[in-house]
Amino acid sequence: MAAVLEMKNIVKHFGDFTALNNVNLTVEDGETVAIIGPSGSGKSTLLRTVNCLTRISSGKITLNGTTFVDGKPGEETGRLKEAKYLPDRELKKLISETGMVFQHFNLFPHMTCLKNITYAPIKVKGEDPRKAEARAMELLEMVGLSDKRDEFPNMLSGGQKQRIAIARGLAMEPKIMLFDEPTSALDPEITGEVLNVMKDLSAKRITMIVVTHEMGFAREVADRVVFMNRGQILETGTPEEIFTNPKSDRLREFLQAML
Numbered sequence: 001m002a003a004v005l006e007m008k009n010i011v012k013h014f015g016d017f018t019a020l021n022n023v024n025l026t027v028e029d030g031e032t033v034a035i036i037g038p039s040g041s042g043k044s045t046l047l048r049t050v051n052c053l054t055r056i057s058s059g060k061i062t063l064n065g066t067t068f069v070d071g072k073p074g075e076e077t078g079r080l081k082e083a084k085y086l087p088d089r090e091l092k093k094l095i096s097e098t099g100m101v102f103q104h105f106n107l108f109p110h111m112t113c114l115k116n117i118t119y120a121p122i123k124v125k126g127e128d129p130r131k132a133e134a135r136a137m138e139l140l141e142m143v144g145l146s147d148k149r150d151e152f153p154n155m156l157s158g159g160q161k162q163r164i165a166i167a168r169g170l171a172m173e174p175k176i177m178l179f180d181e182p183t184s185a186l187d188p189e190i191t192g193e194v195l196n197v198m199k200d201l202s203a204k205r206i207t208m209i210v211v212t213h214e215m216g217f218a219r220e221v222a223d224r225v226v227f228m229n230r231g232q233i234l235e236t237g238t239p240e241e242i243f244t245n246p247k248s249d250r251l252r253e254f255l256q257a258m259l
């Protein structure tokens with residue numbers, strides 16, 4: 001299997017605070033990786049470094065064989081400028097090969113659902129609008145919302161908004177999808193409709209990283225589960241290993257608290 005994402009010795013400082021403390025993570029093609037861990041442990045920060053919403057202090061990140069940042073360990077002092085990134089143009093292109101779904105949807109409020117989905121392919125990739133629309137309709141169908149194509153986001157329920165956000169993320173045909181607690185802002189009774197879409201994507205072997213508090217989803221759907229604590233990956237393993245045989249007291253405590 002080929003690695004879609006390789007993260008080596010990732011360190012992220014916010015001022016004096018170390019949010020990521022030497023994190024190593026590899027995601028293989030087709031893999032679904034769930035990241036769990038207490039609030040403030042660095043899950044979002046880690047996810048955001050993959051598409052450069054957050055720039056690392058040091059470490060090396062390779063996406064699809066292209067190393068876009070390489071800050072040598074030991075040289076840096078923790079300031080952003082020490083880690084060397086690719087020039088903006090190249091970086092932008094690489095980032096366009098990732099799709100991200102946020103907790104709070106972040107749909108464009110002034111665009112219809114269809115426009116939300118076709119915007120980036122047309123604008124960033126220069127795709128033919130009719131081709132982009134055809135693909136958007138397929139995606140709408142996939143998330144079960146074909147009838148919402150001309151609606152604006154404020155007419156949709158939270159679960160529907162999030163399914164549109166997933167379709168939008170997929171529209172760029174990303175090499176990896178990043179989900180940051182996609183169901184945390186939803187009422188419990190509608191988290192299922194979003195989790196089901198994600199489960200389908202996983203079954204289709206779309207490569208994805210999912211930060212989640214949904215232990216059932218992590219256990220059932222993930223190929224691998226990563227437990228973060230205080231800016232570090234404390235344990236990683238199959239769902240079986242993580243949920244039925246946690247090694248550290250910290251993970252055991254965390255899992256007990258999540259029940």
Ligand code: ADP
Binds near residue numbers: 017040042
């Ligand atoms: P999680 O997603 O696991 O809850 P985060 O990655 O959001 O955790 O945050 C990890 C830590 O980094 C937290 O203590 C948070 O306050 C801090 N942090 C995150 N983003 C920033 C920022 N932009 N500036 C300063 N501190 C931040």
Ligand code: MG
Binds near residue numbers: 043044045181
């Ligand atoms: Mg978070």
